[in-house]
Amino acid sequence: MSAHQSPIIRRKSKQIMVGNVPVGGDAPITVQTMTNTKTTDVAATVEQIQRIERVGADLVRVSVPTMEAAEAFKLIKQQTNIPIIADIHFDYRIALKVAEYGADCLRINPGNIGSEERVRAVVACARDLNIPIRIGVNGGSLERDIQEKYGEPTAEALLESAMRHVDYLDRLNFDNFKVSVKASDVFLAVGAYRLLAKQIDQPLHLGITEAGGFRAGAVKSAIGLGMLLADGIGDTLRISLAADPVEEVKVGFDILKSLRIRSRGINFIACPSCSRQEFDVISTVNALEERLEDIITPMDVSIIGCVVNGPGEALVSDLGLAGAANKSAFYEGGLRVDRLDNKDLIPVLERRIRARAAMLDPANQIRIDKA
Ligand code: SF4
Helix, strand or coil: CCCCCCCCCCCCCCCEEECCEEECCCCCCEEEEECCCCCCCHHHHHHHHHHHHHCCCCEEEEECCCHHHHHHHHHHHHCCCCCEEEECCCCHHHHHHHHHCCCCEEECCHHHCCCHHHHHHHHHHHHHHCCCEEEEEEHHHCCHHHHHHHCCCCHHHHHHHHHHHHHHHHHCCCCCEEEEEEECCHHHHHHHHHHHHHHCCCCEEECECCCCCHHHHHHHHHHHHHHHHHCCCCCEEECCCCCCHHHHHHHHHHHHHHCCCCECCEEEEECCCCCCCCCCHHHHHHHHHHHCCCCCCCEEEEEECCCCCHHHHHHCCCEEEECCCCEEEEEECCEEEEEEEHHHHHHHHHHHHHHHHHHHCCCCCCECCCC
C-alpha cells in the first residue's frame, strides 16, 4: 500500500441512490450540508445551493417546515442541479408534496408522522417515486418514553430510537433508507453509530450535531467523524457548524482528505509557526489556499520554511518549496527545478501550482482514493 492510500476498510453497506448520487456500498463517501436561508426565499436559497455546489458538495438538505416552503421547494428544484434532501418534521402531507415536486430524498422519521395510515402513504409514495428516506435520530429530541427509560441520552437510547423507526420501514418492506444517530457529544454519537453499524446494513449518515462555532465545531466533528471513519463506518456526512454551509462542505472534505479516503483540491503541507522560517510561511499558505480554492485536482503541495524538513517533504509532494535565504528551492515531482525569489512567492507559486494541476488532470476532476 502506498503512503497515499487509505488503510481504512469500509463497512459493507447497502447502496441507495439520492437523485443521481449513490450513497453506501462502494460509492465514495459523500459530503452534504444544509441551507440556512429561509426556504420561502427562493432566490437566496438557490444562490446558496449554487455556492454549495461550487465547493464540491454532493448533496444538499433544505428544510421544508410548511406548505408554503413546499411550494418554494418546487421552484428551488427547478433552478438547481445538485440532489436535494427535503427535511420534514411530523407533517406527512409536506412529504407527499415535496416528493411530487422532485425531492431526491425525504428526511422524515416514520415514528413521528402519526397514524399507521400516514406512514403507509409516505412510504408508498417514496416507493412509487423511488425516493429514499433518511431516518434522523438526534440526542436532543429522543422520544419521551425512551428518555424516561434511559434517564439521559445514551448510545443505547439513540439506537433504540433509530431501530424503532427502522422497524416501521421493515414492516412495510421498505429498505430504501439511510440512518443517522447524531448527538452533540462526541462519545455519545460515536457510541450510537458503532452500535447501529452492527444492527443494520443500511448506509449511515454521519454527523456530530450542533458541533459549535467554526473552529471548535470543526475540531469536534473531525474527532468524532474521524473515529468512525477510521473504523470504516460512514457513507455520507454533514459537518454541523454555526457557520456558512460552504465552510461545512470544506471541513467535510478536509476530514476525508486527512484520512486519504477522498481527495479533493490541494493538500498543503506547511510549517507551524517557527523562527527558522526564511519566508512568511503562514501568510503564504493562507493566501494560496484562498487563491486556489477552485482547484479540485488532488495534489500535495509542501510549503516549508527551511532546509530542515523542506527537501524531505518536497520529495513526496507533487510540488514543494524549501525555504532558503533570499531564494527558496522549488521542487516538482520530487526534483529541484528552480529557485524562487522569497519577495515574490505567492503569485509565482499560484502560477506553478495551476500549471501542475492542469498537467496532472486537464479536466480538473476529483479523485477518489479507495482503501
Ligand atoms: S522545517 Fe524549518 S522552518 Fe519549518 S518548522 Fe521545521 S525548523 Fe521550522
